[in-house]
Amino acid sequence: MLDRGRCLETLRNCKTLGAAREIHLEIKRVVGASDDVFLYNKVIEMYGRVGSASDAQETFASLGSSGNVFSWVLLMSAYAKAGHLEIVKTLYDQMPQRxxxxxxxxxxxxxxNDDLCAAEEVFSDMPDKDIVCCTSMIAAFARVxxxxxxxxxFEEMPQRDLVAWNSMLAAFAGEDVGFAQEFFEKLPEWNxxxxxxLLDMYAQNRDFISALRLFEAMPERNLMSWTSILIAADNNSRVAKEIFDRMPQHDLVSWNALLNANAQAGNLCELRELFDRMPWRDLISWNVVLGSMVNGHEAAELFHSMPCHDSYSWSSILAVHSRNGNLQKAQQIFYQIPEWNLVLCNAMLAGFVQAGEPSIAKNFFDSMVAIDLVSWNAVLAAYAQMGDLEVTKSTFDRMPERDSISWTCMLSSYACVGEIEDAQRIFYTMPHRSSISWNAMLAAYARNGYMRNALCLFERIPYSFLGVAEWSAVLAWCWSNGESRGIFENLFASMALTVLRDESSFTSAIISCSHEGDVYSxxxxxxxxxxxxxxxxxxxxYSCMVDLLARGGYFGMAQELIETMPYEPNSEGWMSLLGASCRSPDADSFKEKSFRAVESVNAGAAYVVLGNALKA
Structure with a gap:
């Protein structure tokens, strides 16, 4: 007598094909297929789970006319799991009833199985489309x-629940930020x-200000919320650290996000210290540290201590040696890679470009078995590096496809030789402009002396592309090109509306005040x-403040700041004080002390500053 309950439990727990066949054989000895369709359906399901569609088919055939709708569905599921979608379609067409x-x-x-065409055919055949099926289709179409x-x-759904609304919101969040914001406001309720x-959308677009506003408005938060706001702040390691310290708990994703923030900021000491403190690590953790390293020897040590490597790991170690000009070592590693792929070949190609070897890069490109857009962009950069505008342009024209990197490379090539009109033409011809494209055009104007054009363009940059680096760069260009204080003040005030100011932006602000003689500001x-x-x-x-005070005639305050700042005084502060005191007839005591301080560090610099001041 068959213990049916025990038999069903055994069917559910079966993990291997051998065990599945033994169970099936035992069932066949006791009960025939037509006598217990439910039990044999479970056998079909078991074979599908262990990956044997052929055994599932044989069991289904043994049911004959006794099979029901579930028998058909379970057989099709078995074939679907095995990847035989054509057979699934055939069975679907043969089903007597659904x-x-x-x-x-x-x-x-x-x-x-990502067969959206077949899925839509089934979806169209459905007499009634319930919320679950509609939501699944929305997510699938959004994914592609x-x-x-x-x-x-979504619009055709007769009724919608919050899951459906959220699926549609997720779709818009991955495509159109503005539309996603509007759609969020339309939701009948929020969970x-x-x-x-919405928070994750802001984080992926690195829009920290919008993310922070939303985060503060949230009625409740979980680990995912905290991790998203942490990712949004990854271009400011100080803010990222504050958020991380406030988090009620951490997981591997949050540790990696803080690790990445320090890598982006170039805080290599903090990065390594954080990495050593991590309670657990994955390959992403190792790769973040490896990708940020600048010393070839240290990178090699870390690389060899990694538990495993992927294409990113190999690419990173190639890049480190290439950046350091050690092409021989990079090539040696490249030929040690167990299996090449296009990603690794592109990494080696980029290595030749980074090392300043455009001719070798071109030869390597010509020898590659397969090439893609990344390959074309690398060889385009190689020609641009050679300064051969005509060859760069002809390569650009031959490219089978282009992205914002291709267009930006061509733009920069024109800008490097002063062809601003051609650079402008490329910029406005681009089908899509990335943050890199806007910054390249901005740099083209600024470096060629077109500051007014640069400022006009800066005002048009989409807010989502304005990071701390972009603001700090345009502030630095303003004061270095002698732009009016009013323009600088307006930009500095506007900066607070889009990003959090960082160390370099305040450096630019203090230098601007120093050049204007505005000690108070x-x-x-x-x-x-x-x-x-x-x-x-x-x-x-502190050095900028010393320069500001000295230029303003506050020599005593400048000297006091040098002597009391929490750093070992360097020659820069004393040179600022020396230069300013030399131009004042009432600052002899400060002149003598600052001269001695600079002379003790760099005697030549002391006499140069003194000589220049006396000539003025």
Whole structure:
């Protein structure tokens, strides 16, 4: 007598094909297929789970006319799991009858195998489309970028639950930031998933200000919320550290996000210290540290201590040696890679370009078995590096496809030889402009002396592309090109509306005040940096403040700041004081002390500064 309950449990727990066949044989000895269709359906399901569609087919055939809708569905699921979608389609067409359960199971089978055409055919055949099926189709179309079709299905739904609304929000969040924001406001209600979807969108677009506003408005938060705001702040390691310290708990993703923030900021000491403190690591953790290293020997040590390597690991170690000009070592590593792929070949190609060997890069490109857009962009950069504008242009024209990197490389090539009109033409011809494209055009104007054009362009850059680096760069260009104080003040004030100011932006602000002789505003910036932004002033900030005070005639305050700052005084501060005191008839004592201080470090510099001041 068959213990049916025990038999069903054994079927559910079976993990291997050998065991599955033994169980099936035992069942056949006791009961025939037509006598217990439910039990034999479970056998079909078991064979599908262990990956044997042929055994599932044989069991299905033994049912004969006793098979029901579930028998068909389970057989199709077995073939779908084995990847035999053509057989699934054939079986679907042969089904004598279908119900909502069979429609749903087959739809999921096609969607799980990314066969969207077959899934849509099943979806169209469904007499009633329930919320679950519609939501699955919305997510599938969004995943492949067909947002109009996803939206159409959403609009056609007879009723929608919050899961459906969130699926549509997720689709828009991956495509159109503005539309996603509007759609979020239309939701009949918000749950934590809704808030996290919009927050993650801001994080992926590195829009920290919008992310922070949303984060502060959230009625509840979970680990995903905290991790998203941490990722949004990855271009400011100080803010990222503050967020990380406030998090109620951490997981590997949050540790990696903080690790990446330090890597982006170039904080190599903090990066390595953080890496050593991590309670657990994965390959991403190792790769972040490896990708940020600049010393070839240290990178090699880390690389050899990694538990495993992927294409990114090999590419990173190639890049480190190439950047250091050690092409021989890079090539030696390249030929040690167990199996080449296009990613690794592109890394070696980029290595030749980074090492300043455009001719070798061209030869390597010509020898590659397969090439893609990354390969073309690398060889385009090689020609641009050679300064051969005509060859660069002809290569650009021959490219089978282009992206923003290709267009930007061509733009920079024109800018390097002063062809600003051609650079402008390329910029405005681009089908899509990335953050890199806007920055390249900005740099082209600024470096060729077209500051007014640069400022006009800067005002048009989309906010999502304006990071701390972009703001700090345009502020630095302003004061270095002698732009009016009013323009600088307006830009500096606007910066606070889009990003958090960082160390370099305050350096630019204090230098601007120094050039204008505005001691009061310079001191306000210095205090604001400490009190409002919790930024610890570096030695460059103190040196700028010394220069500001000395130029303004506050020699005593400048000397006191040099002697009391929490850093070992360098020659830069004393040279600023020396230069300013030499131009004042009432500062002999400061002149003598600063001269001796500079002379003790760099005697030649002391006499040069003194000589220049006396000539003025």
């Amino acid at each position: 119900d909502m359960v069979s429609f749903s199971l087959i739809l999921v089978a096609f969607l799980d 970028g067909n947002f109009p079709r996803a939206h159409h299905i 934590l998933v809704s808030w996290n979807l 310079g001191r306000c910036y210095f205090q604001s940096m400490i009190q409002d932004y919790n930024i610890c002033p570096g030695i460059q900030h």
